[in-house]
Amino acid sequence: MDGDERYSRQQLIPGWDQLKLDNSSVVLVGVGAIGSYVATVLVSSGIGKLSIIDFDTIEVSNLNRQLLFKDEDVGKSKSETAVQRLKEINPIIEIDFYHKKMEDVSVTVYEQANVIVACLDTFIGRRWINSMAIRVKKPLVMGGMFAFLGNAQVIIPYETACFECQPLVPDEELAQACTPFGKERKKERKEIDAEPPLPAVATLSSIIGGIMAQEALKLILELGDKLENYLFYDGLHNATTILELRKSKECPTCGEMYKLEQIEFVALPTETVKELRMRLMLTYGLEKPDLMVRGKLLEVEALLEDALNSKKSVVFVLDKNLAQPIKIVLQLSE
Numbered sequence: 001m002d003g004d005e006r007y008s009r010q011q012l013i014p015g016w017d018q019l020k021l022d023n024s025s026v027v028l029v030g031v032g033a034i035g036s037y038v039a040t041v042l043v044s045s046g047i048g049k050l051s052i053i054d055f056d057t058i059e060v061s062n063l064n065r066q067l068l069f070k071d072e073d074v075g076k077s078k079s080e081t082a083v084q085r086l087k088e089i090n091p092i093i094e095i096d097f098y099h100k101k102m103e104d105v106s107v108t109v110y111e112q113a114n115v116i117v118a119c120l121d122t123f124i125g126r127r128w129i130n131s132m133a134i135r136v137k138k139p140l141v142m143g144g145m146f147a148f149l150g151n152a153q154v155i156i157p158y159e160t161a162c163f164e165c166q167p168l169v170p171d172e173e174l175a176q177a178c179t180p181f182g183k184e185r186k187k188e189r190k191e192i193d194a195e196p197p198l199p200a201v202a203t204l205s206s207i208i209g210g211i212m213a214q215e216a217l218k219l220i221l222e223l224g225d226k227l228e229n230y231l232f233y234d235g236l237h238n239a240t241t242i243l244e245l246r247k248s249k250e251c252p253t254c255g256e257m258y259k260l261e262q263i264e265f266v267a268l269p270t271e272t273v274k275e276l277r278m279r280l281m282l283t284y285g286l287e288k289p290d291l292m293v294r295g296k297l298l299e300v301e302a303l304l305e306d307a308l309n310s311k312k313s314v315v316f317v318l319d320k321n322l323a324q325p326i327k328i329v330l331q332l333s334e
Contacts, residue, residue: 012140014280016221020220021047027051028100029053029125030118032207034212036068036217038087038203038213039052039082041209043089043090043095045213046090049096050093051098052083052096052098053109054077054078054098054099055076056227058076058078063204064201066078069082076207077240080099102132110135110136115131117212124287126142131158131324132163134253134325137157140163141154141212147201147204149234150204150207150232154215158254160226160245161247161248164285165262201233211233222248229239229242235320243302265331266330269302272302273300273303277289286320288320289319290318291316291317291318292317315330
């Protein structure tokens with residue numbers, strides 16, 4: 001089928017530039033309930049390239065809402081199977097996939113995208129992809145769902161509030177997976193196996209997925225207004241609420257002081273690395289940070305005065321919730 005005919009109806013929209021869309025690239029992280037709908041819309045619309053990242057496998061419980069998968073796909077890779085189905089929908093689109101954790105995908109993949117779309121089911125994952133988007137300075141469209149409730153947010157690095165800025169992120173212990181984990185994920189995330197799955201319905205995945213795909217298209221085409229605040233949708237009452245978000249100067253991911261790499265942190269010489277690490281965890285919402293000085297990880301039981309050998313040192317804080325380390329200047333007080 002000729003490309004001009006395929007896209008003819010959307011090209012009637014004022015301001016629509018199909019050539020710009022043809023030359024665009026989107027990285028989609030997560031191709032489950034919401035992600036499969038986002039992928040279908042983007043591919044049908046004619047984006048130039050779609051890169052799918054997902055290391056999960058298909059389960060029977062996915063089939064009620066993850067529209068790219070069938071019964072015969074159970075046990076197969078979500079990302080690889082999604083590519084096969086999407087190429088059937090639009091064979092002229094370039095699509096590749098990474099059946100691996102997003103943390104293991106080369107940063108180059110994220111850097112080459114015009115937009116990153118994250119359809120993730122844990123807050124830990126959302127924090128990481130938020131940090132990566134800030135690192136590579138790429139717009140991020142993020143969303144989630146719970147039964148008949150859904151949300152969406154667009155993050156423009158260093159311009160709008162990022163995921164870490166907003167006050168709506170609960171403690172990590174409240175984060176749960178939206179679905180039971182496949183075999184490969186269970187090996188990686190044993191601590192979540194016992195947690196019950198969250199309720200999910202296909203209508204919400206199509207609504208939130210449609211909103212997210214629409215925001216991605218708008219960003220690429222530079223049409224309309226950005227969804228700079230937090231959109232909350234209540235499907236039971238057909239109510240949409242927009243919560244205003246404000247960029248935080250103190251945000252550990254995109255705040256001004258962190259962007260300029262001028263964070264100063266004061267500690268006692270007799271304090272242990274373990275004690276400092278605990279304070280950093282509480283201050284910046286980290287999970288289990290490692291501290292590195294001059295390319296060497298500090299032993300957790302060591303005293304700071306012994307570990308640093310200096311009153312003032314540059315310390316890199318590494319954590320699984322961050323796509324890049326936080327750089328601090330550690331000052332040992334008298």
